[in-house]
Amino acid sequence: MHILVVGLSHRTAPVDLRECVDFKGRVEAALGALASRGSTHEAVVLSTCNRAEVYAASDDVGTARADLAAFMSDFHGVDPANLSPHLYDLADLDSARHLFRVAAGLDSLVVGEPQILGQVKEAHALATGAQTVGPVLNRLFHSSFAAGKRVRTETGLAAGAVSVSFAAVALARKIFGDLKRRTVLVIGAGEMGKLTAQHMKSQGVQQVTIVSRTMAHAARTAELIGGASAAPWEEMDAALGASDIVITATGAGTTILTKSHLEAVMRPRRNRPLFIIDIAMPRDVEPAAGEIEQVFLYNIDDLQATVRENLARRASEVLSAEAIVTEEVGKFVAWLRSRVAIPTVVALRQKFEIIRRAELERLDFKLSALPPDARPEARACVDEITRLIIEKLLLTPTEQLKGLGDHDRVAAYSEALTRLFGLTSSTDAEPEPGTQRPERVEGRVEPFRAKSRPSNRG
Amino acid sequence: MNVVPLALYAVAFLAYAWHFTRRNPAVGQTATILLVAGALAHTFVIGMQTMEAGHVPITGPTSAISDFVWLLALAYLYTEMTTDERAMGVFILPLLVVLQAIPAMNPSIEERAPVLQGPLFGIHVSSLLFAYASFALACVIGITYVLLFKEIKAKHLGFFYARLPSLQVLDRMNQRAIVIGWIFLTVGIIAGVVFAGQARALPSAALDPRVQAMSLGDPKIFVALLCWAVYSFELFAARRIGWGGRRTAYLSALGFSIVLLNFVPVSYFLTKSHNF
Numbered sequence: 001m002h003i004l005v006v007g008l009s010h011r012t013a014p015v016d017l018r019e020c021v022d023f024k025g026r027v028e029a030a031l032g033a034l035a036s037r038g039s040t041h042e043a044v045v046l047s048t049c050n051r052a053e054v055y056a057a058s059d060d061v062g063t064a065r066a067d068l069a070a071f072m073s074d075f076h077g078v079d080p081a082n083l084s085p086h087l088y089d090l091a092d093l094d095s096a097r098h099l100f101r102v103a104a105g106l107d108s109l110v111v112g113e114p115q116i117l118g119q120v121k122e123a124h125a126l127a128t129g130a131q132t133v134g135p136v137l138n139r140l141f142h143s144s145f146a147a148g149k150r151v152r153t154e155t156g157l158a159a160g161a162v163s164v165s166f167a168a169v170a171l172a173r174k175i176f177g178d179l180k181r182r183t184v185l186v187i188g189a190g191e192m193g194k195l196t197a198q199h200m201k202s203q204g205v206q207q208v209t210i211v212s213r214t215m216a217h218a219a220r221t222a223e224l225i226g227g228a229s230a231a232p233w234e235e236m237d238a239a240l241g242a243s244d245i246v247i248t249a250t251g252a253g254t255t256i257l258t259k260s261h262l263e264a265v266m267r268p269r270r271n272r273p274l275f276i277i278d279i280a281m282p283r284d285v286e287p288a289a290g291e292i293e294q295v296f297l298y299n300i301d302d303l304q305a306t307v308r309e310n311l312a313r314r315a316s317e318v319l320s321a322e323a324i325v326t327e328e329v330g331k332f333v334a335w336l337r338s339r340v341a342i343p344t345v346v347a348l349r350q351k352f353e354i355i356r357r358a359e360l361e362r363l364d365f366k367l368s369a370l371p372p373d374a375r376p377e378a379r380a381c382v383d384e385i386t387r388l389i390i391e392k393l394l395l396t397p398t399e400q401l402k403g404l405g406d407h408d409r410v411a412a413y414s415e416a417l418t419r420l421f422g423l424t425s426s427t428d429a430e431p432e433p434g435t436q437r438p439e440r441v442e443g444r445v446e447p448f449r450a451k452s453r454p455s456n457r458g
Numbered sequence: 459m460n461v462v463p464l465a466l467y468a469v470a471f472l473a474y475a476w477h478f479t480r481r482n483p484a485v486g487q488t489a490t491i492l493l494v495a496g497a498l499a500h501t502f503v504i505g506m507q508t509m510e511a512g513h514v515p516i517t518g519p520t521s522a523i524s525d526f527v528w529l530l531a532l533a534y535l536y537t538e539m540t541t542d543e544r545a546m547g548v549f550i551l552p553l554l555v556v557l558q559a560i561p562a563m564n565p566s567i568e569e570r571a572p573v574l575q576g577p578l579f580g581i582h583v584s585s586l587l588f589a590y591a592s593f594a595l596a597c598v599i600g601i602t603y604v605l606l607f608k609e610i611k612a613k614h615l616g617f618f619y620a621r622l623p624s625l626q627v628l629d630r631m632n633q634r635a636i637v638i639g640w641i642f643l644t645v646g647i648i649a650g651v652v653f654a655g656q657a658r659a660l661p662s663a664a665l666d667p668r669v670q671a672m673s674l675g676d677p678k679i680f681v682a683l684l685c686w687a688v689y690s691f692e693l694f695a696a697r698r699i700g701w702g703g704r705r706t707a708y709l710s711a712l713g714f715s716i717v718l719l720n721f722v723p724v725s726y727f728l729t730k731s732h733n734f
Binding site for chain 1: 480483610611620624625701703
């Protein structure tokens with residue numbers, strides 16, 4: 001079985017093309033369409049703002065690759081000639097690595113952004129719901145979740161805010177802890193002030209008050225935000241005294257808050273910190289005000305500088321994140337390789353089972369010498385013993401075979417077993433050029449494996 | 459025997475330091491487990507000494523340091539478990555290791571002097587040890603507050619910004635530790651005064667120069683009262699003048715350095731009243 005990904009992302013396609021091949025809201029339909037094409041055994045569709053990808057498991061990479069590319073243009077009604085230059089396709093190890101990097105946020109537009117892991121999980125859940133996920137993609141996606149989670153917890157790839165508004169909120173949290181009982185004062189009723197106030201509101205602050213030189217402007221902006229209140233310019237000092245976070249965004253061009261003004265405001269506040277975010281240009285707050293003990297003053301440049309620092313820090317974490325991805329890909333590939341041995345193991349089990357049944361039948365004749373009421377018990381006993389003997393005999397070779405990581409050695413061991421035990425069940429299918437024998441057989445013998453599992457434990 | 463907890467504290471410190479720099483959650487959990495193991499081993503050691511001596515070994519400075527380390531480990535574990543915040547461990551653990559090295563190198567159990575009897579003496583020592591453990595926590599929290607405060611003020615959001623809880627949380631933890639410490643310090647001092655009064659009344663007291671030295675003139679007693687004054691001022695300043703943040707953080711560092719001074723050098727070299 002081979003794994004394949006075909007798709008496009010912000011790295012390969014311009015935004016207008018990405019909009020055309022967006023699966024949003026149509027993922028189930030796409031999965032149904034893919035299943036009906038029949039070129040793949042398993043499929044998952046991953047669709048985000050910045051990427052549209054189809055992950056598939058198939059026996060024949062070449063055919064599946066061409067068919068998935070055709071599917072992308074068919075489903076979205078895009079001319080293949082326009083689409084194909086922007087499509088990438090990766091197979092097996094490379095496709096696993098790609099998905100793990102995507103889940104870890106390494107392939108995102110903003111490196112380490114947090115939403116992508118949830119989107120990958122959702123893609124997997126949708127495909128599970130549509131029953132297009134089999135054992136291979138299921139394992140692949142669960143491994144990618146593990147890789148994504150490890151990168152998030154063990155590296156700083158997702159640490160630090162990477163936009164100015166999130167940097168401001170992160171700072172506020174570092175000063176105040178919980179923002180729920182905090183009061184925000186916005187000075188200036190312009191667009192910038194409104195946007196920042198909305199952002200603060202969405203972060204769960206208790207109250208947002210807007211102060212503007214024109215009371216009507218303040219009232220209208222407060223109404224637009226919803227749940228905010230407006231106050232006249234003359235009451236600014238009272239509002240300052242009651243606030244924890246102040247956002248200044250006037251277009252005044254003159255200093256609104258001087259150091260001495262703020263010193264007077266701070267005195268009755270005693271030790272309560274005041275976080276001032278000056279996003280006006282030119283600035284509204286005298287820079288020296290930041291010298292007041294419990295005043296934390298950040299202007300737009302300061303916030304942008306922290307964003308740049310965070311981006312640089314994330315970039316420095318890329319190497320350790322890639323190392324985790326490589327480790328997880330290694331684990332997944334080991335699992336995938338262990339599956340190569342499955343047909344041989346199944347054939348070996350079948351062989352043993354056939355012999356056992358034949359011998360049991362012969363024994364049945366001898367058992368008829370026993371009294372009739374003792375026969376079922378004796379038969380059950382012999383059945384149980386022979387079954388256990390076979391289980392125990394096969395346990396070690398099965399584990400050894402599955403534990404081999406090296407593809408060539410698995411093939412050599414399988415070959416040896418096939419010859420030594422005269423296994424035939426894996427050679428009776430028609431040979432196909434260009435595909436490896438064990439993998440070809442695998443899909444067919446899979447149900448046997450599922451059945452034989454409980455008896456492994458017994 | 460004190461070497462076993464010392465070794466565990468030292469290893470736990472390395473784990474906390476690793477956790478602090480690399481922020482690996484598994485390492486953090488390991489660090490906590492190691493510290494719990496150290497505290498349990500320490501509990502065992504103190505329990506064994508209690509059985510051997512027939513009383514809790516709290517009289518000599520060496521045993522008192524061991525008890526203090528044990529209390530501090532427990533107090534820290536309590537805060538870690540209630541706040542789910544491991545960042546402070548890297549600051550507390552060195553203190554545990556350095557102080558625990560003293561009893562680990564002087565493994566003797568001192569004979570208890572006959573005057574040191576009764577519940578008041580027990581209350582005196584255990585309250586003060588608990589107060590000192592609280593002050594140690596307050597000091598470490600205060601230091602981390604200042605480190606974070608400086609990073610935010612300097613607009614250079616780096617190492618501590620990414621690792622410490624918010625300023626308000628640190629400030630509140632600091633205040634709480636000081637209030638608890640101050641209450642126990644007060645109880646301990648009052649118990650000590652009452653105990654000294656009773657000890658003087660004992661017939662054997664006249665022969666014991668240490669009992670005679672129990673006055674304000676003794677360095678240990680004087681420094682303890684100085685300590686009480688510092689923390690009382692800190693509480694007063696926080697409640698009445700609205701001090702907080704950096705100022706209280708500095709004061710808790712000052713207060714704890716006095717505690718340490720009283721605890722180690724004064725106990726070993728200077729005091730005439732407390733050298734049992």
